[in-house]
Amino acid sequence: MTAVLRPTLARCLWTTPLFAALAVFVTFAARAIFNMDPVMQENTFLTVAYIFGSVGFIVGIGGMDYWWTWITGGELDPNDHSQHGAKSWRDYFKFNTDHKVIGIQYIIFTFIMYLVGGMFAEVFRAELAKPGMQSITNGTYNELISSHGTIMIFTFMVPVFAGIGNYVIPLMIGADDMAFPRLNAVSFWLLPLAGLILLSAWAYGSYDTGWTAYPTLQDQSPFGQTLFQIGVIIAGSSSIATAVNFLVTIVAMRAPGMTLFRMPLLCWANLATSALVVAATPFVAGAMFMAMFDREMGTHFFTTDGGGTALAYQHIFWFYSHPAVYIMVLPGFGIISEVIATHARKPVFGYRAVAFSSAGIAVLGFSVWAHHMFASGMQSWLRVPIMFATLLIAVPTGIKIFSWVGTLWGGVVRLTTANLFALGFIVAFVIGGLSGVMLASVPFDLSITNSYFIVAHFHYVLFGGSVLTVFAGLYHWFPKVTGRMYDEKLGKWHFWITFIALNGTFFPMHYQGLEGMPRRVADYAPQFGWSNTVITISAFILGASTLIFVYNMVHSARHGKPAGANPWGSLTLEWMVSSPPPTFNFPTTPRVIGGPYRYGEEGVKHAIFPDEQPAETEKVGA
Amino acid sequence: MKSLSVLTLSILGTVVGAVIGVILILTRTLPEEASAQAGGIDDLYSAFLWFSGIIFGIVTLILLVAVIRFRARPNDTRDGSNLHGITWLEIVWTVIPFILVLAVAFVSWNLLNANNVSGAAEKSGQRIHISAYQFGWKYTYLNEDIGIKDSQELVVPVDVPIAFDITTVDVMHSFWVPAWRMQMGATPAQTNYASATPTKIGEFDIVCAFLCGVGHTQMNSAVDSNLVSKVKVVSQADFDKWVAETKSEAAAS
Numbered sequence: 001m002t003a004v005l006r007p008t009l010a011r012c013l014w015t016t017p018l019f020a021a022l023a024v025f026v027t028f029a030a031r032a033i034f035n036m037d038p039v040m041q042e043n044t045f046l047t048v049a050y051i052f053g054s055v056g057f058i059v060g061i062g063g064m065d066y067w068w069t070w071i072t073g074g075e076l077d078p079n080d081h082s083q084h085g086a087k088s089w090r091d092y093f094k095f096n097t098d099h100k101v102i103g104i105q106y107i108i109f110t111f112i113m114y115l116v117g118g119m120f121a122e123v124f125r126a127e128l129a130k131p132g133m134q135s136i137t138n139g140t141y142n143e144l145i146s147s148h149g150t151i152m153i154f155t156f157m158v159p160v161f162a163g164i165g166n167y168v169i170p171l172m173i174g175a176d177d178m179a180f181p182r183l184n185a186v187s188f189w190l191l192p193l194a195g196l197i198l199l200s201a202w203a204y205g206s207y208d209t210g211w212t213a214y215p216t217l218q219d220q221s222p223f224g225q226t227l228f229q230i231g232v233i234i235a236g237s238s239s240i241a242t243a244v245n246f247l248v249t250i251v252a253m254r255a256p257g258m259t260l261f262r263m264p265l266l267c268w269a270n271l272a273t274s275a276l277v278v279a280a281t282p283f284v285a286g287a288m289f290m291a292m293f294d295r296e297m298g299t300h301f302f303t304t305d306g307g308g309t310a311l312a313y314q315h316i317f318w319f320y321s322h323p324a325v326y327i328m329v330l331p332g333f334g335i336i337s338e339v340i341a342t343h344a345r346k347p348v349f350g351y352r353a354v355a356f357s358s359a360g361i362a363v364l365g366f367s368v369w370a371h372h373m374f375a376s377g378m379q380s381w382l383r384v385p386i387m388f389a390t391l392l393i394a395v396p397t398g399i400k401i402f403s404w405v406g407t408l409w410g411g412v413v414r415l416t417t418a419n420l421f422a423l424g425f426i427v428a429f430v431i432g433g434l435s436g437v438m439l440a441s442v443p444f445d446l447s448i449t450n451s452y453f454i455v456a457h458f459h460y461v462l463f464g465g466s467v468l469t470v471f472a473g474l475y476h477w478f479p480k481v482t483g484r485m486y487d488e489k490l491g492k493w494h495f496w497i498t499f500i501a502l503n504g505t506f507f508p509m510h511y512q513g514l515e516g517m518p519r520r521v522a523d524y525a526p527q528f529g530w531s532n533t534v535i536t537i538s539a540f541i542l543g544a545s546t547l548i549f550v551y552n553m554v555h556s557a558r559h560g561k562p563a564g565a566n567p568w569g570s571l572t573l574e575w576m577v578s579s580p581p582p583t584f585n586f587p588t589t590p591r592v593i594g595g596p597y598r599y600g601e602e603g604v605k606h607a608i609f610p611d612e613q614p615a616e617t618e619k620v621g622a
Numbered sequence: 623m624k625s626l627s628v629l630t631l632s633i634l635g636t637v638v639g640a641v642i643g644v645i646l647i648l649t650r651t652l653p654e655e656a657s658a659q660a661g662g663i664d665d666l667y668s669a670f671l672w673f674s675g676i677i678f679g680i681v682t683l684i685l686l687v688a689v690i691r692f693r694a695r696p697n698d699t700r701d702g703s704n705l706h707g708i709t710w711l712e713i714v715w716t717v718i719p720f721i722l723v724l725a726v727a728f729v730s731w732n733l734l735n736a737n738n739v740s741g742a743a744e745k746s747g748q749r750i751h752i753s754a755y756q757f758g759w760k761y762t763y764l765n766e767d768i769g770i771k772d773s774q775e776l777v778v779p780v781d782v783p784i785a786f787d788i789t790t791v792d793v794m795h796s797f798w799v800p801a802w803r804m805q806m807g808a809t810p811a812q813t814n815y816a817s818a819t820p821t822k823i824g825e826f827d828i829v830c831a832f833l834c835g836v837g838h839t840q841m842n843s844a845v846d847s848n849l850v851s852k853v854k855v856v857s858q859a860d861f862d863k864w865v866a867e868t869k870s871e872a873a874a875s
Contacts, residue, residue, distance in 0.1 A: 132846075137836075138836045138837070138838070138839050138840075139836045141839070142833065142835075142836065142838070208835075208836075209833065210833050214793075214794050215810070216792065216793050216794070216810050217793040217794060217833070217834060217835060220793070220835065304810045304811035308811075309811065310794065310809060310810040310811060310812075311809055311812065344692070344702060345694075345700070345701040345702045346701070346702030346703060346704075346705070347704060347705065347706045349705070349706070349707050349708075350706075350707040350712045351706065351707065352707075353707070353712050353716075375796055375805050375806055375807045375831075376794075376807045376809055376814075377788075377806065377807055377809045377812055377813075377814030377815075380815075383734070384727075384731050384734070387727055387730060387731070388724075388727050391723035391724075391726055391727050392720075392723060394719055394723050395716060395719050395720050395723065398715065398716075398719040399712070399715065399716055401681060402681075402712075402715040403712075405681060405684050405685050405688065406707075406708075406711070408685065408688040408689060408692065409628070409684070409688045409692065410688075410692060410702055410703045410705060411688075411692050411702030411703075412692060412693075412694045412698055412700050412701060412702045413688065413689050413692045413693050413694060414693075414694040414698075415689070415693060415694075423685065423689065426681070426685060427681075427682055427685070430677070430678055430681050430682070431678065434670075434674040434677060434678065435674075437670070437674070437723065437726065438667070438670045438674070440726075440730075441666065441670075441726060441727075441729075441730035442730055442731075442734045443662070443663055443666065443730055443733045443734045443737055444663060444666055444667060444670070444730065446803075446804070446805055446806070447660075447663045447800075447803035447804065447805065448800075448803075448805075449796075449805055449831070450796055450798070450805070450831035450832055451798075451831065511649075511650065511651050514650060514651060514652055514667075515651045515652065515653060515800070516653050516798075516800030516801075516827060516829060516844065518798065518829050518830070518831040518842065519831075519833075520833040520838065521838060521839040521842070521845075522839045523839045523840070523845050523846075524844070524845060525827075525842075525844035525845060569699075598704065599701045599702060599704065600701040600702050600703050600704030600705075601704045
């Protein structure tokens with residue numbers, strides 16, 4: 001019975017409904033006292049129930065226990081580490097403050113959401129396989145594409161990098177943990193909550209307005225649309241809290257000697273990303289709150305009948321959601337730098353330029369949001385400056401691509417699965433980047449925007465780009481996380497099938513868009529029939545290739561060959577401790593004595609443990 | 623030697639990329655060019671395919687050669703060279719893309735201005751108001767001598783610049799005529815502007831490009847439905863005839 005009192009999922013089972021019921025009661029009482037008509041307003045009650053039930057969930061899982069005891073002046077033992085580290089699989093279902101446990105929780109949860117989001121896509125691809133309407137209605141189709149985009153972006157693509165960063169970054173910089181371990185755990189537990197809320201929308205008519213949910217269309221949607229807004233707000237809160245944590249961790253928790261320019265590039269990428277998240281995510285949360293108030297409280301932020309401005313939503317939404325594209329790809333750039341340097345046995349070419357280009361992308365990322373709105377009828381003077389800024393982003397992005405190729409040149413390139421994914425990423429991302437340059441051009445954009453050309457472009461960026469970097473990172477750090485090697489043969493099968501199928505799925509979409517096929521349609525003109533058949537078959541193969549990955553990960557985690565501390569011969573800090581690392585990461589605090597990628601220099605190290613004698617006199621800089 | 627071979631590969635990559643560009647241009651499936659503006663946009667697109675093909679060719683060729691030439695042999699424990707960067711090369715690959723994107727921006731800016739024929743349409747062309755709704759379009763001819771209101775059919779004379787102003791009575795839509803390379807959104811509570819000069823007589827598809835609800839798929843004259851009709855581009859004489867007929871029908875009803 002004590003399980004329902006201690007911080008567990010079991011306790012959530014009563015705290016969640018309790019908080020929800022209290023909120024509903026207060027709302028009901030208020031409506032009755034102020035004589036509102038009608039007193040029984042189902043959607044209002046559901047809205048407050050979901051919001052306060054969410055608070056109840058975080059209380060139940062244990063997110064507030066420590067802080068509450070602190071606030072109320074209770075007894076706290078600063079050396080109590082009972083919630084830190086996992087001793088059995090059950091600990092992964094609990095509030096845990098160990099960044100390594102949280103990292104795994106993040107990665108597994110987001111990957112489940114990836115499979116869910118992928119299933120949505122497979123269902124509507126089946127409908128699109130041939131012209132005419134076959135198995136689903138227009139309405140269901142719109143709900144499927146909306147869920148696909150929302151689930152993929154808010155509960156997979158953004159947080160999966162928080163998961164990888166959580167596991168790797170404290171190790172990389174020589175820290176015991178993140179700066180705020182409890183906040184870190186709260187950040188994670190907000191995410192399954194957001195995922196459940198977004199999926200539960202299907203019980204209330206779901207949402208059918210795309211992942212962008214523009215007013216005034218979203219005012220027509222059933223209650224599921226409000227759950228979309230609540231879900232996005234909660235996922236955004238999780239994202240902001242994690243970003244604050246990363247910022248403080250990277251700024252303040254680096255081991256002695258870890259100067260900014262000795263940081264591995266993943267740390268630079270995460271620093272830039274976190275700055276973006278902290279500055280941009282509040283905008284989407286604000287937009288969601290205003291849209292929700294319009295729906296449930298009768299305000300007129302965006303509803304035109306009361307004097308609101310529908311276009312304002314687009315500005316606020318994209319002021320987050322364009323930087324969000326960089327939030328979803330910058331950490332991937334960081335992963336690629338780690339993977340390529342290690343597996344090509346060569347320092348990253350032009351380290352400083354690569355580091356600064358992340359910062360440059362983060363800054364420029366705020367001046368380009370309106371390129372999503374060239375056809376929206378915004379102030380027409382805004383279009384040309386936004387076009388210039390958008391095109392300029394190609395420069396720092398190009399620097400990265402060229403630098404990675406420069407890193408490979410003259411290296412000793414090991415074609416591990418991790419490295420194959422990194423190479424495949426470069427090829428696919430160049431395609432996505434080039435179509436991005438085209439779309440930045442206002443007259444060209446105005447001729448094909450909102451078409452399948454757009455769908456092709458952003459899937460090359462987000463799948464060919466971000467998802468491939470996630471796979472590269474997961475294969476790269478798998479031995480560190482599990483202590484075992486994955487099966488290279490299966491990994492290579494996974495890569496080649498994924499790479500070929502992704503091109504088969506997304507490349508033909510360029511042609512369709514140019515020829516006049518709009519996006520977000522359940523049916524299309526007959527001339528697009530055969531290309532859609534090719535796309536659907538490729539999409540099914542793409543989905544199936546994921547099963548190889550899942551099998552490889554699950555099987556190898558138990559039965560793979562023991563990996564040892566450093567199977568890749570990498571120089572960065574996370575490879576200097578055992579695999580998996582001890583609960584508090586480092587037996588003694590490491591001291592960093594040089595750059596992170598000093599491959600090709602005999603006997604040179606990135607860091608030492610103080611009880612160890614330095615192999616050579618300390619060299620300054622990279 | 624090393625820099626020379628990279629240079630050779632860059633030239634080779636340029637050739638390969640140019641070939642890729644040509645293949646992409648030859649295989650592209652564009653709707654016919656039915657407006658005065660379409661040609662410029664298609665030319666811009668061809669230019670994009672050329673330089674995209676070349677950049678793609680250079681990057682992937684050097685990537686492939688690097689992976690093959692510098693691949694690790696089995697049980698290879700060597701490291702690569704400890705080269706940390708070549709400053710002049712980094713400057714080159716920063717400056718060249720910078721110049722390229724500036725060129726793209728200026729060319730695009732120019733084309734954007736050139737394609738805007740609303741001024742000419744105000745003076746000597748047609749002015750048409752499009753009102754979008756779930757799920758269709760209504761057209762009102764604003765020139766005083768025509769005065770057709772809320773037509774379900776869009777009929778326009780050939781070789782005359784047309785200025786559209788676009789509104790919506792409910793949600794966001796987007797008025798797209800792929801053959802004219804023209805699209806503009808219909809945003810709630812505001813008026814948006816677009817213009818084109820049709821140059822070909824015939825019927826062309828009108829597509830709603832922005833998700834507008836359950837009927838969005840069918841708000842497209844290319845899809846099998848009777849919700850919306852194609853735009854009819856006719857000769858000036860046929861246009862005058864259509865105007866007269868439509869007016870007399872309206873007067874009769």
